[in-house]
Amino acid sequence: MSRLGRFLRMVFLLDILQGLWVTLRRYFSRKVTVQYPEQVKEPAPRFRGILRLHRDDQGEPLCIACKACQRACGTNCFDIEGKKEEGAKVMRPVKFDWKLDRCSFCGLCVEVCPTAAIRFSREFRLTGVGKEGLFFHLPDMYRAGQDLQEHLCAGCRRPQ
Amino acid sequence: MALREIDLNMGPQHPSTHGVLRLKLAVDNEVVLRVVPVIGYLHRGMEKLWENLTYTQVVPLTDRLDYIAALSNNLGYVLAVEKLAGIEVPRRARYIRIVLAELQRLASHLAGLGFMANDIGAMSVLLYGFEAREGVLDIFEEYCGARLTVHGIRIGGVPHDLDGALVARIRMVIDGIPKRLAEIRTLLDENRIWKGRTVGVGVIGAGDAVDYGLTGPSLRASGVPWDIRKDIPYSSYDEFDFDVPLGRNGDVYDRYFIRLEEITQSIRIVRQALDGLPAGEISAKVPRVLKVPPGEVFHTIEAPKGVLGFYVKSNGTDKPERVKMKSPSFINLQSLEHMCKGNLFSDVVGILGSLDIVLGEIDK
Amino acid sequence: MTPFVADFLIPVGKIAAVILYPMLMVVVMIWLERRVVALMQGRLGPNRVGFQGILQPVADAVKLFFKENIMQRQADKFLFNISPVLVMFSSLLAFCFVPLGEPIRIGSYTLTLWIAESPVGLLIILGLSSISMFGVIFGGWASNSKYPLMGALRSVIQVLSYEIPVGLTVLTVAFIARSMDLVEIVRRQESSGVWYGFLMPVSFVVFWISSVAETNRAPFDLPEAESELVAGYHTEYSGMKFAYFYMAEYAHMVLVSSLVVILFFGGWLPPFPGVKALSFLHVVPGFVWYLVKIMFFLYLYVWIRATFPRYRFDSLIRLVWKWLIPLSLVNLLAVALVRYLL
Numbered sequence: 018m019s020r021l022g023r024f025l026r027m028v029f030l031l032d033i034l035q036g037l038w039v040t041l042r043r044y045f046s047r048k049v050t051v052q053y054p055e056q057v058k059e060p061a062p063r064f065r066g067i068l069r070l071h072r073d074d075q076g077e078p079l080c081i082a083c084k085a086c087q088r089a090c091g092t093n094c095f096d097i098e099g100k101k102e103e104g105a106k107v108m109r110p111v112k113f114d115w116k117l118d119r120c121s122f123c124g125l126c127v128e129v130c131p132t133a134a135i136r137f138s139r140e141f142r143l144t145g146v147g148k149e150g151l152f153f154h155l156p157d158m159y160r161a162g163q164d165l166q167e168h169l170c171a172g173c174r175r176p177q
Numbered sequence: 178m179a180l181r182e183i184d185l186n187m188g189p190q191h192p193s194t195h196g197v198l199r200l201k202l203a204v205d206n207e208v209v210l211r212v213v214p215v216i217g218y219l220h221r222g223m224e225k226l227w228e229n230l231t232y233t234q235v236v237p238l239t240d241r242l243d244y245i246a247a248l249s250n251n252l253g254y255v256l257a258v259e260k261l262a263g264i265e266v267p268r269r270a271r272y273i274r275i276v277l278a279e280l281q282r283l284a285s286h287l288a289g290l291g292f293m294a295n296d297i298g299a300m301s302v303l304l305y306g307f308e309a310r311e312g313v314l315d316i317f318e319e320y321c322g323a324r325l326t327v328h329g330i331r332i333g334g335v336p337h338d339l340d341g342a343l344v345a346r347i348r349m350v351i352d353g354i355p356k357r358l359a360e361i362r363t364l365l366d367e368n369r370i371w372k373g374r375t376v377g378v379g380v381i382g383a384g385d386a387v388d389y390g391l392t393g394p395s396l397r398a399s400g401v402p403w404d405i406r407k408d409i410p411y412s413s414y415d416e417f418d419f420d421v422p423l424g425r426n427g428d429v430y431d432r433y434f435i436r437l438e439e440i441t442q443s444i445r446i447v448r449q450a451l452d453g454l455p456a457g458e459i460s461a462k463v464p465r466v467l468k469v470p471p472g473e474v475f476h477t478i479e480a481p482k483g484v485l486g487f488y489v490k491s492n493g494t495d496k497p498e499r500v501k502m503k504s505p506s507f508i509n510l511q512s513l514e515h516m517c518k519g520n521l522f523s524d525v526v527g528i529l530g531s532l533d534i535v536l537g538e539i540d541k
Numbered sequence: 542m543t544p545f546v547a548d549f550l551i552p553v554g555k556i557a558a559v560i561l562y563p564m565l566m567v568v569v570m571i572w573l574e575r576r577v578v579a580l581m582q583g584r585l586g587p588n589r590v591g592f593q594g595i596l597q598p599v600a601d602a603v604k605l606f607f608k609e610n611i612m613q614r615q616a617d618k619f620l621f622n623i624s625p626v627l628v629m630f631s632s633l634l635a636f637c638f639v640p641l642g643e644p645i646r647i648g649s650y651t652l653t654l655w656i657a658e659s660p661v662g663l664l665i666i667l668g669l670s671s672i673s674m675f676g677v678i679f680g681g682w683a684s685n686s687k688y689p690l691m692g693a694l695r696s697v698i699q700v701l702s703y704e705i706p707v708g709l710t711v712l713t714v715a716f717i718a719r720s721m722d723l724v725e726i727v728r729r730q731e732s733s734g735v736w737y738g739f740l741m742p743v744s745f746v747v748f749w750i751s752s753v754a755e756t757n758r759a760p761f762d763l764p765e766a767e768s769e770l771v772a773g774y775h776t777e778y779s780g781m782k783f784a785y786f787y788m789a790e791y792a793h794m795v796l797v798s799s800l801v802v803i804l805f806f807g808g809w810l811p812p813f814p815g816v817k818a819l820s821f822l823h824v825v826p827g828f829v830w831y832l833v834k835i836m837f838f839l840y841l842y843v844w845i846r847a848t849f850p851r852y853r854f855d856s857l858i859r860l861v862w863k864w865l866i867p868l869s870l871v872n873l874l875a876v877a878l879v880r881y882l883l
Contacts, residue, residue, distance in 0.1 A: 030746075032367045033849070039363050040301055040581040040848045049308060050585045061315075063337070065322035091234030123237030123328050124321075128336070129465065137322065183687070207854075298760065298851030304582040370760055370849050373856045523763065523853050 086126035196536025293530030334460025393483025399427030625785035627676030738805035
């Protein structure tokens with residue numbers, strides 16, 4: 018910029034006025050805020066929410082208690098025991114303990130599962146009141162949504 | 178007249194130290210004489226922890242080092258392990274990694290610039306930067322499921338493919354970034370108050386910068402053209418055409434300007450990568466339980482904060498024997514004293530912001 | 542109109558109004574600042590407490606009211622307690638001399654919209670607003686701690702230095718209006734047809750910049766900035782005492798806006814008085830115009846805060862001594878010369 022231009026810019030505070038214009042424009046622009054909890058932004062399909070065990074179309078659990086997830090996990094969240102019933106074709110889990118406070122939501126367990134039994138859900142509302150809510154047993158692992166919230170709030174007497 | 182030294186403590190809890198950093202300052206009236214950083218408040222024992230985990234289990238934990246640019250840490254570690262294990266990554270995976278890494282660089286610089294501007298008083302720039310960053314974080318959420326602790330790279334390749342919808346989305350996001358950058362530039366670039374706070378402040382010369390081991394945008398702002406992506410290319414960076422912006426004076430203004438320019442260059446790289454995405458596999462065949470042959474390797478990448486290096490030593494089992502991480506912020510922090518000497522102590526926050534450190538990296 | 546009403550009730554009513562008016566504006570300012578800064582930054586700001594967050598200041602006041610009043614053992618008790626009062630006192634007292642509009646006739650009684658009119662009203666207001674400096678330095682000293690003391694010293698130097706351009710620029714207004722009486726200045730602007738802000742833009746700009754610095758507001762808010770090393774003279778204050786400092790700052794801002802409006806923008810006069818087509822604007826009472834103009838300047842305060850980084854202390858001082866004071870001196874000479882020649 019020429020020296021005269023720079024001088025005029027300084028005297029007439031043009032850089033100041035330009036800055037003020039930017040914020041004024043922003044003042045009138047549409048805001049991108051999502052007002053939680055009235056509005057909830059839906060997470061992406063691959064979102065790593067809480068883990069959940071899935072069943073197949075007949076309602077049978079997909080988990081075959083192979084403990085691949087337990088071996089893959091880097092933070093020792095899992096404690097699994099399986100048993101093969103008489104006449105059954107595959108092993109089923111009898112104990113499936115999972116600790117929410119240890120999980121780092123990395124997804125290694127989901128990747129190694131041979132039957133895609135354990136998967137991420139899109140549930141991110143994971144608040145609870147007592148420590149008991151952080152310890153998941155086999156029936157809790159199948160829960161979703163509202164049921165899950167009940168479990169997490171196990172410490173309080175909130176009526177559902 | 179004798180110097181009257183006052184000891185000031187910028188404690189671990191402070192709105193402007195980027196994390197829990199303690200700075201012991203010695204000032205004479207207003208001029209800074211000594212700066213002694215005290216670190217370790219965020220030490221989690223990562224390197225020791227990694228010795229008990231398998232190579233695959235370490236990858237998600239590297240996210241937690243530089244938490245602003247998690248993917249770069251993933252990439253650094255994974256590249257080191259792949260070099261040691263001799264795993265050849267398919268070309269498509271390499272391109273996808275570059276797309277993700279450059280998007281992460283963009284996001285990291287926006288956050289870093291925002292924090293620096295906020296410390297100097299321009300609060301709005303922080304929020305504009307973060308709003309721009311949201312687009313990138315949304316892409317990460319679509320791609321691998323998490324926004325901050327991404328775990329978006331696996332040993333051998335990448336976990337998911339970039340399909341057409343995701344590519345279109347990435348293009349849409351990076352098309353919108355230059356407008357945001359223009360806003361930030363209008364607010365700050367020529368602003369007399371900003372220039373008064375940043376030009377000539379926190380100067381470090383090229384020779385001193387190299388002596389202190391400064392790397393990354395801060396080094397390039399002093400005029401030293403060292404960028405690992407150009408000088409020791411990794412993961413197909415040599416196939417891309419991009420510029421490495423260089424500064425002249427090595428002051429806070431240059432460090433701010435370089436980061437802005439790097440965002441533009443990152444957009445350029447992402448566009449090239451998306452245009453030329455080769456077909457192929459997204460991951461090499463890696464055994465479930467990865468046993469790495471004995472050996473040691475030190476591999477560096479250009480993380481957004483500087484040169485990130487991983488030294489991995491293996492003894493043939495599936496767990497590394499020793500992983501040592503050379504974090505850029507740790508080394509960059511050394512030069513803080515040199516930069517702050519002679520400046521007023523109001524400048525310390527600005528200089529610290531321009532160095533762009535992350536305590537997660539420093540303390541591991 | 543009985544003497545009781547005229548000599549007692551009405552003055553008491555005016556005093557109540559003089560206390561309530563800045564306090565009400567302070568309440569509005571708290572909300573305005575947070576909402577406008579947020580909207581400029583691309584977020585929403587307080588919008589849950591009451592309609593569009595209008596009750597947020599009430600929530601803030603209640604919170605501050607219930608906070609614990611901490612005072613260190615080594616603090617000087619008397620000075621520590623008196624400094625918020627001093628700062629508030631100086632801001633509020635100056636409002637006695639600020640006129641709000643033309644006198645209203647109610648029957649045979651003329652109600653003046655000010656408590657006191659003085660031929661040197663301008664000088665008195667400037668003097669009164671300087672008393673706040675004492676509150677600041679007492680607060681910094683009484684806190685018995687390095688950082689508040691340094692913050693207080695910086696603040697005092699800043700305020701002292703910036704009072705000089707303020708004084709010089711209001712002198713230009715006094716030259717043109719040939720009076721230091723605020724009411725007279727507004728009347729002069731009415732009779733001359735052009736407001737002094739357009740007649741002497743340099744005076745206005747210098748006065749505005751200096752006033753923003755006087756009130757310790759961005760971009761001159763280093764002494765009290767949160768992200769700087771020294772957190773300012775009100776570090777050690779909590780609860781209601783801190784609320785006093787906070788409210789006094791806003792009250793001072795309102796005072797400064799009132800001054801700007803009266804001196805440079807015609808006070809309670811509607812715009813374009815000469816234009817016949819816009820004479821419907823006269824229907825709106827003067828007081829409303831006054832409020833509209835003040836709100837514009839308060840908005841300008843917040844707008845500036847949301848936009849610019851902070852001046853470093855030495856740049857601040859350099860700005861006033863090397864640029865603003867010489868500029869205002871030259872300006873004063875120019876105005877005096879023009880006044881003498883015409």
